[in-house]
Amino acid sequence: MTVASSSPPSRLPLTGAEPLVPTKGAKARARGDGALAAVFIAPAMLGFLVFLCWPTIRGIWLSFTRFNLLTPAEWVGLDNYIRMVNDPIFWSSLGVTVEYVVINIGVQTVSALAIAVLLQRLTQSSLLRGIVLTPYLMSNVVAGLVWLWILDTQLGIGNEIITAIGFDRIPFLADETWAIPTIALINVWRHVGYTALLLFAGLQAIPNDMYEAAKVDGASEWRMFWRITMPLLRPVLAVVLIMTVIGSFQVFDTVAVTTAGGPANATNVLQYYIYGSAFGRFQFGYASAMSVALLVVLSAITVLQYRLTRAGQSDLG
Amino acid sequence: MAAVTTTTTGAPGIRPKRRRFSFGRAAAWTGMGLIVLITLLPFYWILRTALSTNAGLGADPTNPLPADLTTSGFERALGLQSAEEAVAQGGAGGGLDFWRYLLNSVLVSTLITGCQIFFSAMAAYAFARLRWRGRDKVFGLFLAGLMVPTIFTLLPNFVLIKQLQLVDTLLGIALPTMFMTPFAVFFLRQFFMNIPREVEEAALLDGAGKIKIFFRVILPMASTPIITLSVLTYITSWNDYFWPLMVSYSDSSRVLTVALAVFRAQTPATGVDWSGLMAATLIAALPMLGLFACFARRIVSSIGFTGIK
Numbered sequence: 246m247t248v249a250s251s252s253p254p255s256r257l258p259l260t261g262a263e264p265l266v267p268t269k270g271a272k273a274r275a276r277g278d279g280a281l282a283a284v285f286i287a288p289a290m291l292g293f294l295v296f297l298c299w300p301t302i303r304g305i306w307l308s309f310t311r312f313n314l315l316t317p318a319e320w321v322g323l324d325n326y327i328r329m330v331n332d333p334i335f336w337s338s339l340g341v342t343v344e345y346v347v348i349n350i351g352v353q354t355v356s357a358l359a360i361a362v363l364l365q366r367l368t369q370s371s372l373l374r375g376i377v378l379t380p381y382l383m384s385n386v387v388a389g390l391v392w393l394w395i396l397d398t399q400l401g402i403g404n405e406i407i408t409a410i411g412f413d414r415i416p417f418l419a420d421e422t423w424a425i426p427t428i429a430l431i432n433v434w435r436h437v438g439y440t441a442l443l444l445f446a447g448l449q450a451i452p453n454d455m456y457e458a459a460k461v462d463g464a465s466e467w468r469m470f471w472r473i474t475m476p477l478l479r480p481v482l483a484v485v486l487i488m489t490v491i492g493s494f495q496v497f498d499t500v501a502v503t504t505a506g507g508p509a510n511a512t513n514v515l516q517y518y519i520y521g522s523a524f525g526r527f528q529f530g531y532a533s534a535m536s537v538a539l540l541v542v543l544s545a546i547t548v549l550q551y552r553l554t555r556a557g558q559s560d561l562g
Numbered sequence: 563m564a565a566v567t568t569t570t571t572g573a574p575g576i577r578p579k580r581r582r583f584s585f586g587r588a589a590a591w592t593g594m595g596l597i598v599l600i601t602l603l604p605f606y607w608i609l610r611t612a613l614s615t616n617a618g619l620g621a622d623p624t625n626p627l628p629a630d631l632t633t634s635g636f637e638r639a640l641g642l643q644s645a646e647e648a649v650a651q652g653g654a655g656g657g658l659d660f661w662r663y664l665l666n667s668v669l670v671s672t673l674i675t676g677c678q679i680f681f682s683a684m685a686a687y688a689f690a691r692l693r694w695r696g697r698d699k700v701f702g703l704f705l706a707g708l709m710v711p712t713i714f715t716l717l718p719n720f721v722l723i724k725q726l727q728l729v730d731t732l733l734g735i736a737l738p739t740m741f742m743t744p745f746a747v748f749f750l751r752q753f754f755m756n757i758p759r760e761v762e763e764a765a766l767l768d769g770a771g772k773i774k775i776f777f778r779v780i781l782p783m784a785s786t787p788i789i790t791l792s793v794l795t796y797i798t799s800w801n802d803y804f805w806p807l808m809v810s811y812s813d814s815s816r817v818l819t820v821a822l823a824v825f826r827a828q829t830p831a832t833g834v835d836w837s838g839l840m841a842a843t844l845i846a847a848l849p850m851l852g853l854f855a856c857f858a859r860r861i862v863s864s865i866g867f868t869g870i871k
Binding site: 277278279281282283285286288289290291292293295296297298299300301303304307314359360363366367368371373374375376377378379380381382383384385386387390391392393394395397400401402405409434438439442443446466491494495497498501502516519520523524529532533536537539540543544547 | 586587590591593594597598600601602604605607608611619620623624677681682684685687688689692693694695697700703704707709710711712713714715717718719720721722724737738739740741742744747772773776797800801802803804807808819822823826834836839840843846847850851854858859861862863865
């Protein structure tokens with residue numbers, strides 16, 4: 246990843262004029278602002294080193310130890326990783342997580358794209374954009390609880406509607422096959438608006454003349470979408486995909502409040518299993534090893550997606 | 563890595579044309595209406611449920627209006643009902659110190675947002691406008707921090723917070739995100755770099771020091787992105803569940819999200835207290851809806867991309 250805009254142009258303006266400022270040691274500042282910069286950067290640096298750098302290193306280190314919080318960590322080499330590879334629950338958790346991510350990202354990306362295009366081509370109303378964003382203001386916990394109620398097998402309005410249409414009640418969150426798709430869709434409900442607004446911002450960068458010109462040539466909206474919108478949105482779409490996939494893999498809250506991993510491990514996503522290992526069984530070493538595995542998976546996906554979608558290049562000269 | 567830039571969203575309505583009826587347009591508007599419906603109906607259903615009695619919900623699950631209109635759900639969520647009364651209404655009767663959780667949530671979110679944005683802005687200023695050796699290398703290091711998923715640092719951070727004996731304190735919840743996030747630094751730096759140097763130079767000529775420039779020139783000129791970032795940070799920390807769940811064990815540090823999950827777990831024998839739960843949910847969500855309502859226009863038009871690729 247690189248930053249688009251490079252560091253400020255070295256115009257070094259008015260360095261000659263600096264002596265005009267008589268008071269604060271002009272000679273010291275002529276070369277740079279080292280001391281001042283140190284002060285300005287100190288708090289952020291402290292936070293960076295203590296709560297980001299150090300935990301990352303420590304997390305990797307802990308994955309090679311046996312650690313239960315009470316006694317000091319004890320080096321066990323690759324034991325945790327060997328155990329992980331032989332742990333059927335780990336593999337099923339990984340499988341469940343991947344299933345969740347595929348459904349969640351698939352539905353969310355398509356819906357967000359549809360919403361973004363509708364917002365762009367139909368209306369520029371900021372009220373509509375505000376409405377679309379409201380679920381994002383709720384916590385995952387709130388979203389989970391609301392849908393738990395709406396989809397309740399006996400009393401939920403969702404199931405009342407389904408029976409009214411003439412189908413059987415669906416135990417959405419209590420059934421092994423339904424639970425993961427349901428949780429995935431609940432999280433689509435919460436996040437799709439935000440994703441749509443990100444894509445919408447990307448669409449704004451596409452010059453309107455292109456659509457005008459295509460219209461003059463008699464192109465349909467559908468054709469314009471595939472020939473203009475999609476190719477030009479691709480870099481933005483790629484970044485959004487990488488972001489949302491990474492976020493999606495970390496699903497925890499919704500599972501915790503709706504199904505607690507059940508029924509029969511059907512929704513025991515990786516993050517929930519890691520949490521249970523650490524805080525339920527106090528196997529911090531093992532939990533760390535699985536976290537490292539997740540980190541590796543996420544990094545690999547990021548690199549792969551970045552390559553596949555050529556995220557760095559834009560067709561919009 | 564995404565969020566908020568303050569580019570204005572293109573000129574609206576460049577295509578007045580004749581608005582003759584077209585099938586495609588009608589279908590598109592129908593789709594839009596459907597989306598709005600799916601987005602908003604759950605909110606109405608929370609309100610409808612919160613204003614119903616549990617008995618009414620069981621007897622009349624499909625009524626679009628509150629079944630047996632009552633505020634008893636809110637009273638239960640706010641702990642205004644006696645235990646016996648709550649149990650009689652289908653509640654758990656367990657104490658729910660709502661005001662305390664609300665205060666805890668406000669304190670944690672305010673602490674995180676205030677400190678994180680201010681410290682990140684200071685660092686961003688040093689990266690964007692001060693000249694010092696190793697600046698770009700240090701900035702690159704910060705950027706690399708963007709690559710570490712938050713979730714990876716949670717376990718080790720918990721171990722650290724425990725060693726600092728800050729488990730079950732509000733400070734323990736706030737500390738890891740209080741100083742900076744790589745994103746905030748990166749994001750603010752972009753804006754600071756776009757502020758014309760001439761403004762800064764004028765201030766320098768007037769005899770202002772760099773510190774004064776930061777407070778009097780840079781911060782005010784970047785107020786829009788700073789406000790947007792602050793609101794989003796506030797919402798994020800308010801909604802956080804996983805980290806507070808790890809750190810907090812008792813009422814003294816419990817925030818609203820964790821309290822809601824606890825409320826849900828205290829299911830009485832008669833079945834879930836949906837009315838009370840939805841009332842609690844609504845009250846927990848209301849502050850963010852209010853906050854958003856105040857800044858909606860600004861936020862909505864400024865969600866976008868910073869130039870990270």
